[in-house]
Amino acid sequence: MTTYILRRLLTVIPTLLGVLLAVFLMVRLAPGDPAQLLAGEFATPETLADIRQRFGLDQPWYTQLGLYTLNVFRGDLGESVRTRKPVTYELSQYFPNTLRLTLGAMLVALLIGIPAGIIAAIRPGTIFDLLAMLGALIGVSMPVFWFGLMAILIFSVQLGWFPVAGTGTLRHLILPAITLGIGTAAILARMTRSAMLEVLSQDYIRTARAKGVAGRVVIFKHALRNALIPVVTIAGLQFGGLLEGAVITETVFAWPGIGQLLVGSILARDYPVVQGAVLLIAVAFILINLIVDLLYGAIDPRIRYD
C-alpha cells in the first residue's frame, strides 16, 4: 500500500512537468503582452521596457522557461505582474476559499444526489423516480450563471434569507455551494440510480430478500455498497471539475477563489499567476484521483494495491 502510494506520487513529477510546459507555452502563444496590459492606454515605450525588464519578459522564452522550472522546484512560483506579490502568497489567499466552496458544493451534491438516486432506483417507474430524474435533468441542463443569479434574486433580494455575496459565515456559503453543487448532484443521482438498478437485479439481492433480510438492510448494506464504486469514481472526477468549474459561481457571488484570480490573471496576461494557479489545480486533481483510488479498497475489500 505504501509502495503503491509512493509509486503513484512519483508519477506526479512528469505529469506536472508536462502541465508546466503546456501552460507556459499556452499563455505566451496568446496575443497581447502583460506590460502592454498593465500600462493600458497610457503605455509609453520606456514604461513598457521598464516593466518587461522588471519581470524578465525581455528574455527569450526558453531562458524564461528554464528559470521558471528551476524556481518551481525551489518552491518559488515567481511574482505577480499585476499585484507584484509572490504568486505563492496570492494562491494562499485565494485557494482556501475555493476549497471551502468546492467542499460545500460536494456535500450538497452527495446529500441530494445519492438519496435521490436511491429513491429513484428502489421505486423505478413511480412518481418518485419520475420526479427525481426530471429534477436531475433540470439540474444538469440549468446554466450555473442563471441559476446563481436567480438564487440571489429570490433568496437574497426577495426573501432576505441569505447574504447576496461575499464570504465569512456559513450563511454566505449556502447559496454558492448549492449553485455549484446542483449540477453534480444531478449527475450523481443518475449515476446512483443506474448503478443501484443494476445491483438490485443481481442474484445475491434476491437471495438476501428471500432469506428475510429487512428491506432497509438490503438496500444500504447489500446494494448500496456494491453500487458505490462507479459513484465514487464519478464523484472524484466531479470534485476536480468543481475546482475548476467554480469560476462562474465565484464571479456571480463575488467569492474570492482561485477561479476569480485565474480569470483576472488571464485577462491581464499575468503569466506567473496563471502558471501557478494551473499547477495548483493540477496537483489538486492528481491528489483527488489518488484518494479516489485508495477509497476503492475501503469500499471493496477485494481490491488490493501491490
Added chain:
Amino acid sequence: MRIRFWLTLGLALLLSWALAQPRTLIIAQGTDPTSLDAPLATDSPSGTVVSHVVETLFEYTPDGKIVPLLVERYSFSSDRKTLTLFLRKGIKFHDGTDFNAEAVKFNLERLISPELASSFAFLLRGRVSAFEVVDSHTLRLRMPEPFAPVLAHLSHGSTGIQSPAAIRRLGAGYRDNPVGTGPYKFDRWQKGQFVELVRNEEYWGKKPAIERLRFLAVPEATTRMALVETGQAHVAVRVPPQDVQRLSARPEIEVVTTPSVRTIFFYFNQAKKPFDDVRVRKAINHAINKEEIVKFVLGGFGRASDAPISPGIFGYTKIGSYEYNPNLARQLLAQAGYNAQNPLRFTLHSPNGRYLQDIRVAEAVQSQLRAVGVQAQIQTLEWGAYLAASNQPRERNEFQMAMLGWGTVTGDADYGLFGLFHSSQHAPNGFNRGFYSNPRLDRILEQARVATNPQARQQLYRTAMQIIYNDAPWAFLHSEQQVTAIRREVQGFIVHPIERLIATQASFRTASER
C-alpha cells in the same frame, strides 16, 4: 430599585440606538484593487482606495479646478523652468513620521525610477530634471523646459506622497499596507473580498463623518445591484443601462449620473488607403449619428462629443460637431471615388467589454455606414490582443478604423491632446495610433505646453482643436457617463469625473432626515 431599572432601560435604549447607526460605509466596486501603492495603482478601484489614504500635492477638484492640497503655496521662476513648492507644515503620515520636503522628493523620484516601472512615470520623467530640497518644507523642481501642465500632473494619484519610512520598512509588503497623510488610514485587505479603511483621527484637515469605509470587489453587475437593493452595500458602481429604471423606481435608492473625462472615438489609420483621404474621413463623420447612438445604445448615459476632450478639462471649449448628413456623406465619398459600383469597404475594429456598450456602438456605426453605401466589417479582439495590435508601428499596423477611449485624468488638455495628435507620438511611441500628422498643430501643441498664461493656453487649445476637427483624424463619438447607485441614507458622496469615488465628505442621514 426603580431608578436603577429606568437607568438600565435608558442605557440599553441608548446603546441599541448607537448600535443601529451604521458606522461603516460599504461601496461595491467592480474588481479588487491590484495594488495600494500609489504609483502602481493604475486601475480605478485601486486609485479610489488609495486616494482616501494618500494625498497629492495638488488636487483636481470634481468641478475641474487644480488647487493646492499638501502644498500651501507655490511659485514659478520668471523663466518658468523652476517651480518652488512651499509645503504645509505640521502634517504627519499615519505611521507618525513627518511629511516634509525630503518625503516629497523621495516619492517623486521613486515614481520616475525605472526599477519601480510605474506606468505613470511619464508624468514627470523628462519633464522634471531635479528635485532640490531647499529647507524642511520647501522643494524646488527644475525643468529642462517650461511645462505648463506640471501642476495638473502633480494632482494625479500616482504622484501621491507616501511615508518613505513605511516604504523602506515594508519593502514589497508596502503594496498591501499603504501609509499616507489622508483622512482615512488603511486597516485591512481581505484579498478578493474587500479593503477596509478607518478614519484618521489625527487628520490635518476636516475629519470625515464616517468612521469606516469598506470597498467590496463584486465583478458581476447584477450581484452588485442586488447588494445595494438589499442594503448590504450603500454604493454600487457601473449600473447596467437595463437596470437603471428598476433601481430608480425604488424609493431608498438614488441613481446618480456623473460625466466622465473618458472620450470614446474611432481613429482612422491615415498611413493607409482609404483613410489617407480627408474627404473619406469627413464622410464617415457625417454618416454617423452620434445623438442616436447616445440615446439608444447608451440609454442616454453619454454625451455626444463636440471636441476631442470633454467638459471639465482645462482647455476644453465647444468646437463643433459633424452634423449627421447622409447625403453630404455620399457626396464626399463620390468625390473620393466611391459609389455603388465601387463601394468603400474596410474593417472596423472594436473591443468587446472594455467600454460601455462598445461592440453595440460599433454595430450601430456599421449599420449607419451601410445606409450611405459603406461596407464595414466588424472585427473584435480580446483586449490584450487588441492593444497590442493597435500599437504596432506604421508598417505592421493592420488596423484601419478602430475604437479606443482616452481619459484625460490630469484634467489638462495637454494630456488629452499632445499624446494623441502630436506627430512625435505615432505608435508605438505614443498614443497617436492613426499616424495623424499636421506640422501646424504640432507647433501649437508645443507652444501650449510652455505658455505661461492660462488664457493664452486656452486660446492655443481652441485653435488646436479646431485644426483637429477640420482634419478629422477621428470619427468623433461621445464621452461616457458614470452611473452609480447610492442609497438615500448616504449624503455627500462624490463621483469624480476621473472615475474615482470620494467618501471623505459623506455622512449617514438620520432616520428623520430621510
